[in-house]
Amino acid sequence: MTPRSRSVSFVSFVGLRVREQELLRLGISLPGLENRHAAVAELPALGLLTLAGRLPSEWSCSYHEVDKWEQRLVDQITDEDPGIVAISALTASVKEAYGFSNALRKRGIPTVIGGLHATACPDEAANYADAVVVGDGEPVWSQVLQDASLGQASGIYRADRPFNLNESRPPRFDLAAALPRSRFTIQTQRGCPFACEFCAASRLLGVFREKPAHLLQEEFETLKKIVRRPVVELADDNTFAGARDHRELLGVLSDTGLRYFTESDWRIGERVALLRDLAASGCVQVLVGIESLVHSYRGFGEKRAELCRVMAALEAIQDHGIAVVGCFVLGADGETKGSIENLTKFLLDCSLADVQVTLQTPFPGSPLRQRLAREGRIISDRGWDYYTLFDVTFIPDCMTVSDLENAYRELAGAVYSTAENKRRSSIRKTVWTKSRIARKLRCSQSQERS
Numbered sequence: 438m439t440p441r442s443r444s445v446s447f448v449s450f451v452g453l454r455v456r457e458q459e460l461l462r463l464g465i466s467l468p469g470l471e472n473r474h475a476a477v478a479e480l481p482a483l484g485l486l487t488l489a490g491r492l493p494s495e496w497s498c499s500y501h502e503v504d505k506w507e508q509r510l511v512d513q514i515t516d517e518d519p520g521i522v523a524i525s526a527l528t529a530s531v532k533e534a535y536g537f538s539n540a541l542r543k544r545g546i547p548t549v550i551g552g553l554h555a556t557a558c559p560d561e562a563a564n565y566a567d568a569v570v571v572g573d574g575e576p577v578w579s580q581v582l583q584d585a586s587l588g589q590a591s592g593i594y595r596a597d598r599p600f601n602l603n604e605s606r607p608p609r610f611d612l613a614a615a616l617p618r619s620r621f622t623i624q625t626q627r628g629c630p631f632a633c634e635f636c637a638a639s640r641l642l643g644v645f646r647e648k649p650a651h652l653l654q655e656e657f658e659t660l661k662k663i664v665r666r667p668v669v670e671l672a673d674d675n676t677f678a679g680a681r682d683h684r685e686l687l688g689v690l691s692d693t694g695l696r697y698f699t700e701s702d703w704r705i706g707e708r709v710a711l712l713r714d715l716a717a718s719g720c721v722q723v724l725v726g727i728e729s730l731v732h733s734y735r736g737f738g739e740k741r742a743e744l745c746r747v748m749a750a751l752e753a754i755q756d757h758g759i760a761v762v763g764c765f766v767l768g769a770d771g772e773t774k775g776s777i778e779n780l781t782k783f784l785l786d787c788s789l790a791d792v793q794v795t796l797q798t799p800f801p802g803s804p805l806r807q808r809l810a811r812e813g814r815i816i817s818d819r820g821w822d823y824y825t826l827f828d829v830t831f832i833p834d835c836m837t838v839s840d841l842e843n844a845y846r847e848l849a850g851a852v853y854s855t856a857e858n859k860r861r862s863s864i865r866k867t868v869w870t871k872s873r874i875a876r877k878l879r880c881s882q883s884q885e886r887s
């Protein structure tokens with residue numbers, strides 16, 4: 438093997454993918470979906486930036502974000518002549534990533550692929566890349582680099598233990614800031630203490646862990662030196678689900694003076710002190726998985742509760758000036774045309790500031806996929822490019838595939854109509870007005886005290 442240059446080209450296949458043309462037309466004409474699509478596409482690949490932040494000083498790197506692979510990028514990377522190309526992709530874009538990796542390897546440039554999909558399907562990924570990282574990248578990264586410099590990176594790199602977040606270093610936000618964007622992600626935890634059946638992320642990321650507050654502070658300071666007023670999304674699956682005192686994390690967030698968005702479960706709406714501190718810390722929006730009005734997924738743990746209790750908690754969050762994006766999943770066992778019509782009526786009438794409705798998707802690594810495979814219900818001729826969250830990839834138990842597809846289109850047409858988008862936009866304005874009033878009140882109270 439010939440030694441190679443000490444440089445890495447990081448390439449991320451980013452964004453949501455909408456494969457189905459009719460939904461694409463629907464999505465493009467519907468501001469709710471379009472806006473979320475644009476917002477997600479703007480998020481940098483935090484995993485790659487994190488690995489870039491752990492490059493030894495003698496290594497250099499470049500960073501690229503793409504939707505699809507193009508010959509132009511292969512030519513550009515060939516000119517860079519890196520020691521290795523590190524690729525990340527979600528399930529829906531993994532075919533693009535594999536095509537890109539193959540094209541590079543034909544030019545003699547070695548590749549390594551990682552991320553959730555590669556972690557769930559390492560043998561498949563190994564057919565398309567020289568090396569595959571399974572699970573957390575940090576513990577094996579220095580070995581990958583050492584092997585790459587010798588021209589010997591190959592096979593599967595699997596950490597023997599989950600990465601200890603106490604050893605985190607700030608991601609290279611500067612690489613992402615070179616591209617036009619205002620949105621950045623910061624991760625405060627990894628994993629989730631729950632185990633919802635359809636969720637692969639909660640398992641593939643290993644045991645639930647929280648990043649120490651002082652390291653988060655360092656990350657925010659690093660980010661603010663690069664971008665003066667970034668919009669921050671916490672890249673957590675369920676912030677505040679852990680046992681740590683919420684004031685540690687919220688103190689750090691509050692000190693940044695930034696507005697931010699996160700994901701949590703509905704139970705935060707019953708924690709009055711947390712809600713008050715959350716609003717004061719700059720949180721403007723929280724994404725909450727309600728999942729279904731009637732169907733109960735396995736593994737919900739303490740997230741399982743009566744709908745009226747969940748909705749009361751969500752109202753309490755919005756009363757504190759934090760807009761709630763309610764997330765629903767269509768297609769649980771027991772779903773019928775009638776239950777989808779009921780959900781549509783509910784969504785047209787509810788007071789949530791925004792809603793996200795996607796189709797149940799048996800992602801690799803999820804118990805849902807294992808169960809549906811056992812039951813012979815995975816649609817085998819719908820490959821990974823169908824795993825967009827907007828395409829049906831399994832056989833429902835109480836409907837036909839086309840019934841579910843049609844019912845989803847009808848729901849999306851109604852829920853993301855111009856009138857509905859306007860109605861929810863006005864709810865958001867009302868919620869955020871409460872937030873401004875509360876902030877002013879707190880400011881004047883603290884001035885009076887001092």
Ligand code: SF4
Nearest residue numbers: 629631633636639674
């Ligand atoms: S609560 Fe959310 S992140 Fe946690 S397991 Fe369920 S779906 Fe996954």
